[in-house]
Amino acid sequence: MPILCSSCEKKRAVLKRPKTGHSLCKECFFWAFEEEVHQTIISARLFNPGETVGIGASGGKDSTVLAHVLKVLNERYNYGLKLLLLSVDEGITGYRDDSLETVKRNEQQYALPLTIVSYEELYGWTMDAIVKQVGLKNNCTFCGVFRRQALDRGAMMLNVDKICTGHNADDVAETVLMNVLRGDIARLRRCTAISTASEGEGVVPRCKPLKYAYEKEIVLYAYFNKLDYFSTECVYSPNAYRGHARTFLKDLESVRPSAIMDVIHSGENLSVREGVRMPVQGTCSRCGYISSQALCKACVLLEGLNRGLPRLGIGKHHRLHGKILAKEPLTQEEERKLKAVDF
Amino acid sequence: MAAPITLHLEFGGGAELLFDGVKDHQVTLPSQSQPWDMKQLLVWIRANMLKERPELFVQGDTVRPGILVLINDADWELMGELTYEIQDQDSVVFISTLHGG
Numbered sequence: 460m461p462i463l464c465s466s467c468e469k470k471r472a473v474l475k476r477p478k479t480g481h482s483l484c485k486e487c488f489f490w491a492f493e494e495e496v497h498q499t500i501i502s503a504r505l506f507n508p509g510e511t512v513g514i515g516a517s518g519g520k521d522s523t524v525l526a527h528v529l530k531v532l533n534e535r536y537n538y539g540l541k542l543l544l545l546s547v548d549e550g551i552t553g554y555r556d557d558s559l560e561t562v563k564r565n566e567q568q569y570a571l572p573l574t575i576v577s578y579e580e581l582y583g584w585t586m587d588a589i590v591k592q593v594g595l596k597n598n599c600t601f602c603g604v605f606r607r608q609a610l611d612r613g614a615m616m617l618n619v620d621k622i623c624t625g626h627n628a629d630d631v632a633e634t635v636l637m638n639v640l641r642g643d644i645a646r647l648r649r650c651t652a653i654s655t656a657s658e659g660e661g662v663v664p665r666c667k668p669l670k671y672a673y674e675k676e677i678v679l680y681a682y683f684n685k686l687d688y689f690s691t692e693c694v695y696s697p698n699a700y701r702g703h704a705r706t707f708l709k710d711l712e713s714v715r716p717s718a719i720m721d722v723i724h725s726g727e728n729l730s731v732r733e734g735v736r737m738p739v740q741g742t743c744s745r746c747g748y749i750s751s752q753a754l755c756k757a758c759v760l761l762e763g764l765n766r767g768l769p770r771l772g773i774g775k776h777h778r779l780h781g782k783i784l785a786k787e788p789l790t791q792e793e794e795r796k797l798k799a800v801d802f
Numbered sequence: 803m804a805a806p807i808t809l810h811l812e813f814g815g816g817a818e819l820l821f822d823g824v825k826d827h828q829v830t831l832p833s834q835s836q837p838w839d840m841k842q843l844l845v846w847i848r849a850n851m852l853k854e855r856p857e858l859f860v861q862g863d864t865v866r867p868g869i870l871v872l873i874n875d876a877d878w879e880l881m882g883e884l885t886y887e888i889q890d891q892d893s894v895v896f897i898s899t900l901h902g903g
Contacts, residue, residue, distance in 0.1 A: 462880045474877035482880055520815070520899075629899075678815060678870060678899045679877070690816040690898070705900070709867035 466491070473683065477673050477716035485683050492680050496528050496668055497536060503653045505666045506621065508539035513619040513663075515610055516544040516573070518561035518689040521625030524677045525669055527686055529623070530569050543617065544569075547609045548577035549602055550585025554694045561689040568687065576613035578605055582757075584764055590695055593769040598695050600773060601764075604756045608748060614663040621654075626667040629674040629712075632719045633704040635726035640704070645737050651726040662749050673719060744784060753780040768797035807831045807838055810893040811847075817869060817898040822853050831888070840873075841884040843894070859896075870897045 461471040464484035472482035476491070483491060499505075506512060514529060516522045526544060533540050546562045549555050559575065566573035579585045582605060590598050614622050631651060638647035649655075654666035669677065681688055711718040742748065743755035750756070756772060762783050763771030771779070782789060789797070811827040818825045831838050831846060841863055848856050859866060864884060871878040872895040873886055888894075 461876070471876065472880055473872075473875060475879040674868075674899045675870060678897055682814075682872075682895075682897060690814070691819070692816065705868075709900075713867040 474676075474679055477675050477712070478671075478720065480716075488676075489680070489684070492672070492676055493528055493531055493535075496672065497532050499653070499671055500532070500538075500668055503666070505623070505654060505668060506538055506540055509541075510539075510620040511541040511543065511618065513543055513545040513610075513614045513617060513622045514571070515622055515624040516546045516562050516565065517625075518546070518558035518565070519625070520678055520681050520686075520688045520690065521627055521630075521669060523561075523565060523625075523686050523688040524672075524681050525623065525625040526565060526569055526571065527684065528680075529668065530571065542571050543619070544571050544573040545610060545613045545617065545619070545622070546573065546575045547606050547613070548575050548579075549606065550578050550587055551694060552587055554691060555586075557691065558689040561687060564687055574613060574617055576609050576616070578609065581605075581609055581612060582761055584761075586695065589764065592764060592767075595695060597769075597773050601760055602695075604760055604772075608755075608757045611663055611748070619663055622663050622665045623668055624665060625669055627669045627672050627674050627677055628719050628723060629705075629708060631667070631670055631726070632708055632722040633701060635722050636704045636708065637700060644731060644735060647726065647729065648731055651723055671720070671723075673716075754783060759783070763797065768794060770797040805890075806833045807888060807890045807892075809843075809888065809891075811851075812893070812895040813897075814895065815870075815897040815899060817859065817896050820852060820854060820856075820859050827851070838888040839884065840871075840878065840882075840886045840888065840894075843888060844884075865896065868898065868900045870899060871895070872897070 462482050464470050464472045464487050465481050466483055466487040470484035470486070473485050474488060475482050476488070481491075512529070514522065514526050516526060526542075529540075529542055532538065533542060544562060544566060546559060548559060562573060562575075565571070577585075586598065586602055589601050593601065610622055634650045635647065638650055653670050655662075655664055680686075708719065708722070738751035740749055740751055743750040743758055744753055745758045746755060748755045748757065754762075759780070760772035763769050768789075779789065779793065808828065808830050811829055813821050813825055813827075821827070829851075831843070844860055844863065844865065848860050852859055857866070859869065861867070865871060871883075873881045874893055875895070878886065
């Protein structure tokens with residue numbers, strides 16, 4: 460008693476779509492999935508003909524599906540885009556080295572040129588070396604901040620007009636929840652945007668074409684298309700805070716699949732009362748990257764690593780920015796606070 | 803008595819890490835008076851195959867939310883989920899969606 464596809468009514472259905480409840484066969488599912496991404500791209504005017512678009516590629520399911528779908532749509536609808544793959548090598552033995560092998564295969568499979576930028580060449584530190592110094596508690600902070608900037612630097616090296624990332628609907632909904640729990644109103648307002656406005660020099664506009672694509676559908680799209688992707692947990696342990704939001708959201712989804720879209724929708728329609736103070740975006744006085752402080756987070760973290768004071772970038776130490784910029788020594792008391800590794 | 807059933811099980815998307823990193827398994831379920839269903843299969847997997855941290859695979863009497871299940875290459879949500887009656891030579895795939903993108 461196989462269930463027939465509710466679209467073509469001919470073939471056997473292979474999945475129930477969480478977003479619509481429809482039962483579709485493989486071909487109708489591929490088509491529906493790709494057309495929805497196309498609609499997202501068109502209605503948000505993510506790209507213009509002739510642009511060079513860098514796809515942030517980790518070798519994981521999301522970016523692999525993104526690269527595949529963008530290539531299909533670019534050909535099907537003549538977007539006129541020059542697509543390329545951009546990967547960041549964080550320097551994590553046993554994790555990123557393996558996933559980069561996947562990206563290198565994707566380069567061949569999709570015939571898209573690949574560029575890899577590494578933390579080691581950009582910052583002089585691999586994540587392996589950072590973890591040795593800071594331990595396993597705040598390492599994800601370093602990695603996240605460095606990765607964001609590394610993608611921008613890579614994109615600028617390649618003269619890319621836009622970067623797109625594989626963030627999916629589940630990721631966006633998780634981020635909404637995390638920002639609510641943290642009370643981070645500035646990020647809460649920004650996090651549902653499908654693309655970043657051009658934030659000034661040194662920052663390449665970013666967009667998320669899979670923003671409305673459910674993780675379940677991304678995984679099944681990859682599975683039924685037999686896409687080659689990498690799925691190992693980072694050896695430096697999961698991002699615990701996001702993990703909690705994720706588990707909660709998956710539990711919600713199992714009761715009511717629309718919960719993911721509902722959370723995104725709430726985030727999108729949030730209005731912030733006038734007069735709420737927002738951080739003012741400026742630029743880092745050391746490297747020129749966007750920053751709401753005198754020094755950007757990456758420069759502060761890096762300074763902390765290079766001075767052997769790993770806590771410098773963890774928590775709020777804005778008062779010290781002047782001293783760092785002037786290359787003044789810190790007092791013993793200040794050093795003592797920043798040195799302890801037992802955090 | 804129903805005869806023993808032979809099944810092909812596959813774990814992917816990171817779920818294989820709970821099974822010694824082995825993706826493909828050929829298993830034989832012992833004969834029992836009633837037919838095997840998915841609910842019983844999960845109990846059997848937990849008792850006989852799971853190497854570590856069972857809570858990352860099963861939760862209550864079903865799979866942990868975020869793990870997709872395909873029966874003969876179709877979403878188990880189309881096949882009755884836990885009540886699906888397993889047939890000899892069926893193929894069941896478990897894919898974790900919980901690992902990084």
